[in-house]
Amino acid sequence: MCPNISAFLSGLIFALGLGLSGMTDPANVLGFLDIAGGWDFRLAFVMGGAIAVHAALRPLIYKRERPLFAPKFPAFSVSGVDRGLLVGAGLFGVGWGLGGYCPGPALTSFATGATQLLVFVPAMFAGMYLAQVLQARRSASAGTPSLGATPAP
Structure with a gap:
């Protein structure tokens, strides 16, 4: 398969x-x-x-x-709790608590066309993109590969 x-x-x-x-x-x-x-x-x-x-x-x-x-x-290079993890978990929790959705159910329910999902899902993707951009910048300034990067052979 x-x-x-x-x-x-x-x-x-x-x-x-x-x-x-x-x-x-x-x-x-x-x-x-x-x-x-x-x-x-x-x-x-x-x-x-x-x-x-x-x-x-x-x-x-x-x-x-x-x-x-x-x-x-x-x-995975991250093995401990750091500021980024705590901030990200806090933002995730606030979004979950305010919207009532986490990513899986939001995507599953997106096809219903509910107004709150038409706002929540794009905002969720924008947040994911922003998190990747910030992680890449932090990694570049620290000289370490980001979590999504694949090391050179």
Whole structure:
């Protein structure tokens, strides 16, 4: 199976899971975040199920010599908590809390044409682009490759 088909099928399964669990509805997400009011615990079970599948499969995947559709497993240079991580996580959380969407459900629901999604999704992509530009500038000034860069052979 080629990488594009594999990525498409993975995304399709993810989208179906979001839809079946009701997590494309921002009211469910906001209900989860409302711990002082009418807390909706269902998102905790969705996240718990995802974590359980990941925890079970990750050791099996890393027993392989290499991934199915890549020459090697990625090596991440960031291993600790820094200011950029904290700011990014904070912005993500604020956006999630204000909009009720995180990226997956926003893209899954985008086809509905809901006005808030027609604003949220382009703003999300603009934020992703801005984050890449800032990371590339920081990396260039520090003389280190950015996270998305591939090292020269």
